[in-house]
Amino acid sequence: MTIAPTSHGQAVWSDSRLLYALEEVVETELNRHLKVAKEWMPHEYVPWSDGRNFDGVMEGEAWAPEQSKVTDIGRTALIVNLLTEDNLPSYHHEIAQLFGRDGAWGTWVHRWTAEEGRHGIVMRDYLLTSRAVDPVALERFRMQHMSEGFESDNRHSMLHSVAYVAFQELATRISHRNTGHHSGDPVCDRMLSRIATDENLHMVFYRNLLKQAFVLAPDQTMSAVRDVVTGFRMPGHGIPGFERAAATMAIGGIYNLRIHHDDVLQPVLRFLKVLEIDGLGPEGRQAQEELGRYMDDLDAQARKFDERRAAIMARRAARQG
Template identity: 80%
Template sequence: MTTAPTRPSTAQAWSDVQLLHALEEVVETELNRHLKVAREWMPHEYVPWSDGRNFDGVLGGEAWSPEQSKVTDVGRTALVVNLLTEDNLPSYHHEIATLFGRDGAWGTWVHRWTAEEGRHAIVMRDYLLTSRAVDPVELERFRMQHTSTGFEADNSHSVLHSVAYVAFQELATRVSHRNTGRESGDPVCERMLARIATDENLHMVFYRNLLAASLELAPDQAMRAIADVVIGFRMPGHAMPGFERAAARIAIGGIYNLRIHHDDVLQPVLRHLKVLEISGLGAEGLKAQEEIGLYMDGLAGQAAQFDERRAALLARRRKD
């Protein structure tokens, strides 16, 4: 068993090294829980291989065209964004492995998480190409551009900021996959994305429980990290080509937007952790807690305005 270091005084902040050491028992517990509940699944079982045929190029097959796709237009946009996000796994692995380390329970989790996430890109690409859901040439060019850019976390590279970010990001990814599947119009796609979303939910629970332990261990620092992440949150795929245009289509399509972000991502984590109810905080923690409350109030207002604009836009489209 790992022995936690002596708790710093209220005037002294935890260092990342101290936090990694102190949280290792929690990581080990959560890792063991995860391994018990996670179910093995095979990506190839979710791909409609019998629908596949050669593309044009060296094999002289048929060129892709939009009418070959079984998924809706907005579903196609979301699928590309979701896959390109998963494609950046090497950068994500580098980020968390560099911060969390490769030894002990932390390292075991990092590699297990990476292996599970790798399946998501595998099955999504196999599905998209086999079913001709998206333009394969555009997809590959986007992948090359996006992964060549890499990924770097927006917030400072601290343990608590990283734990807070992934607690929200994993839930956001789960919600995006599930909503994309429902919108896609293809039952095969929906089943595939529902399977991926199950993994993402387990990952969210791991990080959320780790964040809960962090709030107990270093409440002021954890609260500050949560405030920074909530207020500055961006999806990990924000740097991909054409993201702003794609995000707008996805928002109008009801896959991921301000309302969903507020109601289905931020609120569930904040409520589960009772972030706005925690007492006994120091000055910095109280300030961060107040910032979170004010931000969520403002975001609720923005979401309401977005709902009105979206409803009006959809009504105009129905008339046209």
């Protein structure tokens, strides 16, 4: 199979060629993942003794907000996080189509899906058993969200998808971790910490693939990273009421511009030394420069957000005082 050269001599890799070239890395990373990933049981993280029947066919007690042990911000974030996990069938469809179902790629796709499936299981069991959220509203949100389906923003290339998940898995980890810390319930915090551990391992897998992609196709990979970072959206952006929920989570300190810049984008970019890579062609250098400017602009936006958030928190504290 030939690889077409670009105008400056650097090879242009097709998706199929990259999939083949990265297969060995996928196998290595898969084996590493299987050695470090620890088995855990969703049912062990659910306070089953707190459960009781809801109203309806079981003629139990209707849900009321005062039954919930979690904070208001925790409830909002838990719903967003769970509805994001609920779209796993669509995510599986997307990556299975892209990466394939055979060889090391296929083994990883199915393993990733199996691990992600536990997250939705344990979160829903916790939320319903502990009466953390309105079960009727939750189910209606789920039906609406899943009925609309999911289509990735990163259909440009296989490199765009690998770049996206390298950042997205870390973003999801941070969102779960911070939701647990702000939930007000130690049981919830422990559960989400366990989920966050999985998400971090998934991030490492994709981050290491991205590292090798920079070796094989530096210009293309740099362009993909630039596109993904500058256009990044969380996979749950289609959730009903997402913008309002995201604003609440931002002010509440669960996920916002500062966290996105400092705890998600910067760690991955720094690990891969993305802004320090040399030997790039014209397209790669341009993408690298644009990425650097974007990160500077994002940091400036985050500083402005920090100031607004501090003012909002000060007003709230004054009212409560």
